[in-house]
Amino acid sequence: MTFTPIRIGIPRALFYYTFSTFWETFFREIGSEIVVSQPTTREVLDAGIREAVSEACIPIKVYHGHVRALAGTADFVFAPRLVSVDRRTVFCPKFLGLPDMVRSSMDGIPPLLSPRIDLRKNLLGLASACFEVGASLKVPSSKVMLAYARACAAHKRRTIPWPPGNADGGEERTAPGSPLKIAVLGYPYAVFDRYVSVDLIRKLWALGVDVVTIEMFTDAELNEESAQFSKGVFWHYSDRVVKAGYRCFHTRRVDGVIHVTAFGCGPDAVADRLLDIEASRTGFPFMPLLIDEHTGEGGLLTRVEAFVDMISRVKGGDGA
C-alpha cells in the first residue's frame, strides 16, 4: 500500500508574507505536502474580482483568486481565521471573517482548514490552532506537538528573504549605500506582492534608491512611538505601519516615506490620514500611493519619479 501525503494548499496572499515559514514547517513536519499558489498575476486578480464580494479590497480579492488557483491541486486549503497574534491588536474584520467569506462566495474549492488563531486571552492560542489542524487531519498529537515546536523555532530563525514572499527571494538589494533612502510602508501583502505593488520596490532600486520596509524596524523601535498616541491603532498591520511612519518622521533617518495602500482597504482610511497629519506637522516628505486594479506601470512610475526627484533636490539643496 502506498501512502500519499495530503496536499495542503497555501494561498500566496495576506498573512502568507508574514507567517509562511511557520506554517510551511508545521505542515511539512506533520507529513503533508505543501502547495503554495503561484505569485499573483492578472488572471489571479481577475478570478478574485469575479468571485469575491464586489466591495472587498484588492488584497481580499487577490486572496480569493489564489484560493481558486489551488482548486484541483490541493486536498485542503489552509485559510486560518487570524484574530490576534499579540495581546494588544486584532486583525481587520475581513481577516476575522475570511474563511466564512470564502466559503459563502466560492463553489468548487477544496475544503478549508481554518483554525482560529487568537493570542489575546490564551498565550497558547497558536498551539491550540495547530492541534485543531492536527485533529482535522487525524495526525497524532505527539507529532503535532513536535511539529509545532519545530515551526516555532523555524519562525524565530527565519531570515526574511528580500523581498519576502518571492521564490526568487535571495536576490541582492541593488542599491545599498545609495545616497537616497526611502521607506516603503504598507502591509506586507501589498508591498511584497510584485503584481499588486506594481513592482514598486524594484522600480525604486532602478532609480538608485535604497528601500526600507517595516520589517527593518525592531518591535522595540516601533514601540517607542507608542507614547505619541492617546489611543493606539488597534489593527495589527496598521499599528506597525503608522508607528514605522512616525519613527521615520521623528528620527529622519530616511529621506522620504511612501505609503502603499491598496484600493478599498478600510483601516488605511485611518492609517493614511494619521500618517498624513503627522508628516505635514513635521514637514516630512510623504506620498500616499493608492493602488487599484487599473493602476498602470506608467502612471505609477511617473509619480514615483517625481517624488524621488523632489526629495533628491531637497537633499541636494541641503548639501550645497
Add this chain to the structure above:
Amino acid sequence: MRKVTFPHMGTSHIAFKALLEDMGNEVVVPKRPNREILSLGVANAPEFACIPLKITLGSYIDALRRGADTIVATGGVGPCRAGYYTALQKKILERMGFAFEMIVFEPLSTGLWRLIDNIRKLNSARLSVAAVISAVRRCWEKIKALDELERMLHYVRPREVVRGAAERAYNAGVRLLETTNTFKGIAEARDEGLRLLRSVEVDPDADPVRVGIVGEIYVVLEPAANLEMEKTLGELGAEVHRSIFLTGWTQDNAIHEGGGRKIKRAALPYLPEMIGGHGQDSVGHTVIYSREGLDGVIQLAPFTCIPEIVAKAILPKVSEDLDIPVLSFFLDEQTGEAGVRTRLEAFVDLLKRRRESRRGFAGKGVA
C-alpha cells in the same frame, strides 16, 4: 459654562440634550444631517472613511462653529473602524485649528475609572451621585419611550388610510417627550403618543409584507443617512422590523462590545466570529427574521464599512439556504433618493408576488 455637542442619531438627541442640561451644561444640539453638514464632513474626512465618520465630523465642525467647546462621543476597541474615529476626528479637528475637549465613552471593560472621570467632567452642576443616577435613568426612560413610539410608527404606517397621518401622530408624541423631564411626565407623554398613533385611521384589510432591516447602527438609526428608507418602505406598504434600537444596542454593548447571545447563536453556522461593528448581527438577524417568517431583509451599510462587507459576502448564502430575499444597500454621499426608491419598489413588489404565489400553493395543497 461647558458648551457640549454630540453626534446626531435619529431622535436620541432629545434624551441626551435633557441629560446634559440636567448636569448643568449648555447644549449645542447637533443639526439633523443635511447637505451642508455632509459636505463639511466629506471635505475634511479621508475619502474612504465611511459615511458615519463623515456625517459626525461635519456635524462637529458645524457645532464647534456655533460655539461648542466639548464633544461627547462613544469609542470602541475594534476591530470596527468606528472605535478609532473619535481619536482620528480629534486630530483632524485640531489640525483645522479648533480648540475643544473630546470626552469619549469607551466600553466599560476598558476601565470603570474613565467612565467616572468622564461623568465628573460633564457634571458641571456638581450634582450629587444620586441626582446624576436619576438624570441618567430619566434619559434612559426617554430613549425607551422614543423607541416605543418608533416601533408603533413602523406598525401603523403601512396601514394608514391618509398618507402621512402616522408620521404626524408620531411627531406629536416626540414633541411631548421633548417638553417633559420627569419620570411621570415621560410615562404620560409616551402613553399619549402611543394613543395618538393608535387612533390613526387604518385600513382593516391592509396586509403589508414584513421587511427586516439589518446593518450598521448609524445608517440604520439615522434617517438622514439612509434617505428615510423606513418611511419609503412604509409608504410602499411594507411593515418594517428593525433589528437595532438604541436601547437594545446599549444593553448589549455598554460593558463589552458585541453582545446579544441569541443573535450570535443564530449567526454561528455562517459567521462564528465577532468581527466588529454589526457584521455578525446582520447575519444573525437575517437568520432570525427568516425563522420568524418575515418576507424579506434589507441590509443597510455605509460604503466601505468593513464588517458589513464581510456580512454582504455571506448573506447571499443565508438567503439561498433559508429562502429569504435579501437586498443590500451601501450608502455614501453619492447615493441618490430616486435610485433607492426604485430599488425599494422593485424589492417590495418581489416580496408581494412571492407571498401571493406561496399562498396560492398553500391553497391548492388544502384543496
